Amino acid sequence: MSRPFCRLSSSFSLVFGLLFGSLPALAHGEETVTVAGWSQPISEITNLLAEPDKGFFKKQGIALDYVPGTGGASAIQTMLTGRADVAFTDPASFYHALDKGEKLIAIYNIYPQNVFNVVAPKASGITRPADLKGKRIGVYSLSSGTRQNLQVLLNQAGMGEADVKLEVTGLLNFAPLIQGQVDATAATDTGLLTGRLKGLPEVNVIEVKDYLNVPSDIFVVTEQTWRTKKPLLTRFLSAYRDSAAWMIAEPQEAAKIAVTRAINGRDEAINLEVIKLRNLSSVSATTQKAGLGHFDMALMQQGADAFTRLGIISRSLDMSEVVKSDLIPNGAAQ
Template sequence: MTRFRAACCAALAFATLLVSACGSGTRQGDGHGDAQGRGGTTLTVAYAEKTASAAEETFAYCVPKALGLFSKHRLSVNMTYNDGSTAAIQSVASGSADLGFASAASIAAAVDKGVPIKAIAGATTFWPYRLATEPGSPVTSIADLKGRKIGVISLGSASYADLVAELKSAKLSIDDVHVVAVGADTSAAQALHSGQVDAIDTYRDAYTFLEAQGQRFAYLPTPESTKDLFSLTYFASDKAIASRRQALIAFIQSSYQGLIWSYTYPSKALQLLYQDFPKLPGANDPTGSEAKITAIQMQAAIDGWVPQTGQKDATQWGAWEKLPDSRWRSLLAWAKDTGQVQGTLAVHDVWDGSLMAEIYDFDAAHTVALKSV
């Protein structure tokens, strides 16, 4: 059994403990979601992160709540913290949450193990992970990593899988390097800058956050094998897809509308984020340096969800989150190639696109014209 396979199995085995420790509380803000949605349907959403940040909660919670989109659908939305994709999947599979966000590869790995879930809508539209070194480092290519120490978020993370794939592109294996778990952003940067590791593999939002603080990195070339990959994806249990279909559609539709509005009015979106999450950096001084860094983080999260076509007019994006089967096939092949999936999965085993037509049943131009309530 490879170290990666062992790490995944261990992560799944301990997912219940992780959910118990990190996924039982609602997010800070207004507690149980949209008060105006009471009397309708309560929906619990599992996020694959430990704490609130200036990321998906902006456009998938704060903005649609403030625009009255949850109220329109009579939704009361609860948000839960979860320690990564594995814990978010366990939360949904156990019925603690109705739907969640998780890495597409983690969803495939869970389906491969028999967990009754499926991806139901797109989220991030590109592969966010990449390798970086110190500027001026002698490591300038993937091949140069041989014999070096590489920092990853954790041994069960997508960054570990990305490292496996990156090494393979240079005809290296995970056994040709020394892997160190260093976390995602600040701790990863400290490990790199202190010389604890020679390179780190983490996601773009982390680099954006660190660079906003003045830190600098040299990025290694990204292999061609990752160009069709994507990461964060909406998923739900088979049971919820059958029994809570309309509520799932309403929430995801609202989040897509929230994304369009946040992309169009980022300063206003930041204000709404601070209203619900007043403990985020910069909330007490919206014009200060901390608020500027939070705004950069928020924009990086938004940019990760929008179409990668260069189209600036959000009303012209179309059904951008309806990822084609070809990209799912690339993702599944990559997941198997990196040891996350052992069996042979078809696209329909992990992806249920039947909700997408109703999710996109909204007017983008009307969304842009909405005002917060």
């Protein structure tokens, strides 16, 4: 892990503590589960941030903690350094880590729908991946899903990162695009929504899901954790599933809670729109049949095969060996 990221995480630990609430000392029998996030505590993860208000994890005997990050790859790195038990990451970062030899298991499909995109001004004429050649493109960070999914689009046009110029613009930051500092920006559905609400002019949007609809985010643990902490992880997933089901059923309540719990949650109306988008990405044909959190194995394998075929990773990966649904509780959310 780089020193700048260490400083970023440390600086947000106090902020997150204030937003998350002053948690009491662990009650007898409670076990701590620390989630390494890809982001700061933002409104789209209100179901996690609402723990002091709703207590989904406490009901399962879990004291929840959260370490902010700067992308899916940083979430995995935080977990691998022992600072977290679970990584809130994306399939692309998962594939990359597996390709490097890390022993990891994906245990829960957080957002089955791909929400990544590339946004460009209408006047730019950028409407398809091939149009990105030679352009300056903003990404959230060099360890983020925005960068990984941009690679997918570039490869669709027979290009790589050497054919464009990447610019790190930060989370939900469309200012460089509006000011002409970049020609296009890699973003997400919620980022685009926020940008539009803040005055982003008319844009063209290239949706990654139109080319490869792999999930946006997944929970990943080390193989060691999966083998040795199954009861704890089952309780964690039960609590997370219940929190996700609550946010789907009660988006208005979640939007109100986000005002005090999310660092970008000052506007309740914007919170509601962001939460509605994230709720849509939490369900799929597979989850409607099997329940929240279940994977479409064919899609996960399709994503891994595409990354191998496109040269983004160096070897074939067998998803049946590293994607497991055995810890997802049976039955409906409580």
